[in-house]
Amino acid sequence: MLELNAQTIAFFVFALFSLAGAVGVVSSKNLIHGALYLIVSLFGGAGFFVLLSAPFMAVVQVLVYIGAIAILIIFAVMLTRSMTNMTELFNRQWWMSGIVGILLFVLLTIGVILPVWGENGINPSQPVSDNVATTEDLGVALVDGNQYVLPFQVASLLLTAAMIGAIVLARDTDTE
Amino acid sequence: MEQQCINVIETMAPCLTSSGVDPGLAQFISIFIGVILVAIFPLVLVIILIWLERKIAARVQDRIGPNRVGPFGLFQNIADAVKLIIKEDITPAGADRLIYNLAPIIATLSTTLMWAVIPFSPVHIGVDLSIGVLYFTAIGSIGTLAIMMAGWSSNNKYALLGAFRVVAQLVSYEIPMVLALLVPVMIAGTLSMQGIVVAQLGMWFIVPAFLSAVIFYISNLAETGRAPFDLIEAESELVAGYNIEYSGMKFGLFMANEFMHAFTANLLFAVIFLGGWSGPGATQLPVLGFVYLFIKTLIVYIPSLILRATVPRVRIDQMMSFNWKFLVPVAIVNVIMVAFLIQVTKAVGLAPAPGETDFLAHLPQSVILLLGNLVVIAGILTYLRGIGRKARLESTVVAKAHDVPQVAAH
Amino acid sequence: MVPLWMYLLVAAAMFSIGVYGVLARRNAVAILMSVELMLSAVNINLIAFWRYMAPENMAGQAFAAFVFVVAAAEAAVGLAIIISIYRSRRSVVVEDVNLLKG
Numbered sequence: 001m002l003e004l005n006a007q008t009i010a011f012f013v014f015a016l017f018s019l020a021g022a023v024g025v026v027s028s029k030n031l032i033h034g035a036l037y038l039i040v041s042l043f044g045g046a047g048f049f050v051l052l053s054a055p056f057m058a059v060v061q062v063l064v065y066i067g068a069i070a071i072l073i074i075f076a077v078m079l080t081r082s083m084t085n086m087t088e089l090f091n092r093q094w095w096m097s098g099i100v101g102i103l104l105f106v107l108l109t110i111g112v113i114l115p116v117w118g119e120n121g122i123n124p125s126q127p128v129s130d131n132v133a134t135t136e137d138l139g140v141a142l143v144d145g146n147q148y149v150l151p152f153q154v155a156s157l158l159l160t161a162a163m164i165g166a167i168v169l170a171r172d173t174d175t176e
Numbered sequence: 177m178e179q180q181c182i183n184v185i186e187t188m189a190p191c192l193t194s195s196g197v198d199p200g201l202a203q204f205i206s207i208f209i210g211v212i213l214v215a216i217f218p219l220v221l222v223i224i225l226i227w228l229e230r231k232i233a234a235r236v237q238d239r240i241g242p243n244r245v246g247p248f249g250l251f252q253n254i255a256d257a258v259k260l261i262i263k264e265d266i267t268p269a270g271a272d273r274l275i276y277n278l279a280p281i282i283a284t285l286s287t288t289l290m291w292a293v294i295p296f297s298p299v300h301i302g303v304d305l306s307i308g309v310l311y312f313t314a315i316g317s318i319g320t321l322a323i324m325m326a327g328w329s330s331n332n333k334y335a336l337l338g339a340f341r342v343v344a345q346l347v348s349y350e351i352p353m354v355l356a357l358l359v360p361v362m363i364a365g366t367l368s369m370q371g372i373v374v375a376q377l378g379m380w381f382i383v384p385a386f387l388s389a390v391i392f393y394i395s396n397l398a399e400t401g402r403a404p405f406d407l408i409e410a411e412s413e414l415v416a417g418y419n420i421e422y423s424g425m426k427f428g429l430f431m432a433n434e435f436m437h438a439f440t441a442n443l444l445f446a447v448i449f450l451g452g453w454s455g456p457g458a459t460q461l462p463v464l465g466f467v468y469l470f471i472k473t474l475i476v477y478i479p480s481l482i483l484r485a486t487v488p489r490v491r492i493d494q495m496m497s498f499n500w501k502f503l504v505p506v507a508i509v510n511v512i513m514v515a516f517l518i519q520v521t522k523a524v525g526l527a528p529a530p531g532e533t534d535f536l537a538h539l540p541q542s543v544i545l546l547l548g549n550l551v552v553i554a555g556i557l558t559y560l561r562g563i564g565r566k567a568r569l570e571s572t573v574v575a576k577a578h579d580v581p582q583v584a585a586h
Numbered sequence: 587m588v589p590l591w592m593y594l595l596v597a598a599a600m601f602s603i604g605v606y607g608v609l610a611r612r613n614a615v616a617i618l619m620s621v622e623l624m625l626s627a628v629n630i631n632l633i634a635f636w637r638y639m640a641p642e643n644m645a646g647q648a649f650a651a652f653v654f655v656v657a658a659a660e661a662a663v664g665l666a667i668i669i670s671i672y673r674s675r676r677s678v679v680v681e682d683v684n685l686l687k688g
Contacts, residue, residue: 011588015596018630022600025619026607032328036275038619039321041600045626048593052637057629057650059310064654067317067350069622069661071343074324076615076665078336080672090610091681097609105602113591113598132641135307135367138651141644148648155655162659169666 011051017044029089031077039070056135214302215288218440222432223253225439229481236485263424271421272329279326280422280429286319287437294443295370297453297465308369309357312444313350316399319437320346323408323418326430330421339418341492342408346399348499353395355507359388359514360448363545373452378528378538380451384545387510387552389449391503393476396441398495401434403484407492439477446472509552517548593634600627614668614678618661625657 021041028034042065049058090097141147227242227250234241242249267273290312292302305311320343327339361367363384364375372381382389401408408418419430446452450472453465490498518541521527526540600623607620629650636646672678 008588011592015592018596018600019603022603022623025616025623026603026611031613031615032272032275034616034619036325038622041623042626045630048596048630049633051588052593052633053641054633054637054647054650055305055307056310057633057647059307059314060651060654061626061629062314063310063317064658065622065626067314067320068347069658071321071324071347072661072665073615073619073622074328075340075343076618076668078328078340079669080615080678089612091612094610097606100609101602101606104605105598108598108601109595113594130641132637133644133647137644138647141648142651147644151648151652155652158659159655162663166662166666169663170669 007051010047014044014047014051017041017047019044027089032074035070035074035077038073039066042066042070053132056138211302214291218288218291218436219432221439222436223257224250225435226253226256226431228478229435229484232478232481233485236482257428260428261425265424265426266421268331268421270331272331275325275329276421277426279322279329280426280433282325283319283322284429284433284436286315286322287433287440289315289318290440290444293369294447295373295452296469297462298459299462300465301370304368304370307367309361309367309372309448313354313357317347317350319433326422327418330418332421335418335420338408338420342401342418345405345407345492345495348496349395349398349405349503352391352499352503352507353399355504355511356388356391356395357448358511359385362511362514362518369447369452372448373454376451377454378535379542380449380454382449384542385449385514385549386546387506387549388514389445391507391510392449393445394503396445397480397483398499400438400441402438402480404487404490405495406484406489407495438480439473442477442480443469443473445476450476506552506556510549513548513552514545517545520544590634590638594631597627597631597634600624600630612679612681614671614680615665617680618664618668621664622657622661625653629653 018041021037021039021044024037025034025041028037042061046058046061046066049055049061142152143149230252231241231249242252245252245255267276293305293308293311295301295304323346324339324343327335327342330336360372360381363381364372366372366375375381397403398405419427422430446469452472453462453469455464455468458465458468518527521541521544526544528534528537528541604620604624604627607623608617611617611620632646632650632653636643636650640646668678671683675682677683
């Protein structure tokens with residue numbers, strides 16, 4: 001079924017990173033450890049992107065998620081002293097959340113994965129073609145008038161609004 | 177058999193295969209040895225780097241520096257390393273053991289990983305990633321994470337405060353660095369490191385991208401924690417910052433990492449702006465590429481050592497306002513100007529064809545871009561002059577207001 | 587290469603774990619971390635489909651790039667809100683932010 005080459009081993013290693021990190025995030029009592037588990041999980045995701053011939057996405061994941069968002073989360077954990085007042089980990093509905101999570105996973109498996117798995121589905125066990133578009137094509141696609149220039153401009157507007165909003169919200173209003 | 181001495185991989189793999197080793201394993205072994213060579217080289221280079229720094233700082237301060245241990249004090253650092261290794265390995269009480277031990281390893285990891293994409297010669301490169309420039313920025317941000325981990329896991333208020341300030345500084349100065357890196361990428365048309373060096377065979381990028389080179393150099397100084405931005409390791413403030421609680425070889429790893437990071441950042445400056453391995457005869461004789469690259473790196477590295485011994489330190493708020501109010505707007509204006517001028521030269525027809533290595537073919541575009549850079553620099557200097565004049569006027573008005581009561585009292 | 591459904595399975599598992607984290611944790615920063623997990627799972631899904639079904643078309647990678655942008659913006663604003671709430675109410679447990687409760 002699966003030939004045991006370096007790519008398959010790499011896939012399983014990254015899958016282990018992603019899932020172990022995810023479990024660590026939701027069940028860690030120490031929030032800094034939770035943030036570090038998040039970083040492990042995001043590294044697994046970056047590894048997947050490298051395996052899927054999207055190196056630009058992998059590097060942007062490391063740069064943006066790990067280099068900026070994870071550090072921001074660590075700062076927030078330290079600034080809100082979330083370490084010292086962690087009384088209970090889960091709220092009162094944790095069992096129902098567990099059921100919802102498992103149901104969602106089953107739903108996704110049946111709804112999304114089975115159609116591409118069985119004989120009725122498309123069954124791509126190999127990629128359709130090896131003619132992969134490069135980073136340069138991504139750059140052209142983001143500014144081409146027929147492609148994605150409008151979402152690109154809206155995204156930059158969103159980032160500017162988010163930056164201004166975050167600065168205004170978190171500013172210390174006592175010292176003017 | 178006839179073997180061309182190209183690089184370790186291509187020389188060793190056929191040799192191992194012909195002597196009976198399985199081809200896949202032979203390939204793996206030769207790549208593994210190449211990786212070990214590339215990874216060990218910076219760690220060994222640190223010994224010479226620390227010696228160089230101590231000698232230059234000593235001469236600037238009118239003293240001799242280490243000269244007892246070995247000829248010219250060359251073995252001083254080996255003695256220091258032995259001293260650090262035989263020290264007791266203390267972990268502070270209440271520290272998070274795993275993170276405490278992992279932080280120096282991750283910091284050194286991030287610096288060593290940067291050496292994987294550096295083109296040492298036309299055929300020697302660790303791996304020619306198609307996104308090399310972005311890779312080195314991403315790996316630099318992992319180093320930031322390691323410092324945060326070090327500061328937090330020491331269970332010490334001062335280490336934590338030091339780590340906060342350091343991370344704020346490092347994250348802020350990544351922005352002008354990335355913006356300054358956009359310019360050579362635009363001129364070369366590719367993100368790969370080997371592609372950028374090959375595009376400089378006509379004209380080194382320090383000429384058309386002069387302002388970007390200056391911004392990149394200043395951001396490098398801030399990113400690696402060298403003077404005047406060395407609040408990270410300020411021995412006289414905050415009791416040495418995030419590595420207070422580290423002793424022995426872990427502290428040695430942090431120190432080695434700092435010197436290695438400074439050298440690696442200057443190596444990247446040499447690759448991106450000073451032409452990397454290009455020089456007379458480098459394409460025929462790849463060993464010359466190594467020599468040229470290191471000479472160029474030393475040309476940029478030694479001024480940073482002299483700066484360290486000479487310039488006073490900036491405060492954290494001065495550093496932040498310098499970055500956000502000066503460097504980032506300048507970098508943005510620079511990117512806009514270069515993008516505009518590149519398109520103008522392409523439309524007019526003065527741009528060289530890609531792959532062109534003739535000096536004269538690159539000259540028109542380089543001169544136009546250099547003029548654009550000089551116009552922007554002149555604009556910045558005029559603006560600064562206006563601000564300086566306003567500040568001087570205000571101070572003389574205030575001085576006059578203080579003088580008046582004295583005159584009236586007579 | 588690994589068949590497509592394995593990538594989708596890993597992404598679905600990460601997403602479900604993220605959903606559990608959002609619904610069950612009390613600390614606001616932990617909830618935000620679980621939301622980041624969900625967005626990362628979505629990205630893996632998008633890029634896997636892009637690679638296996640239509641690698642010449644740039645739609646998959648462009649969509650993933652915009653998901654990155656949205657995740658970064660939402661993390662920044664969310665953490666700013668959490669810090670604001672901490673300043674006024676001294677607690678980031680989401681059950682304590684209940685002024686509007688009837």
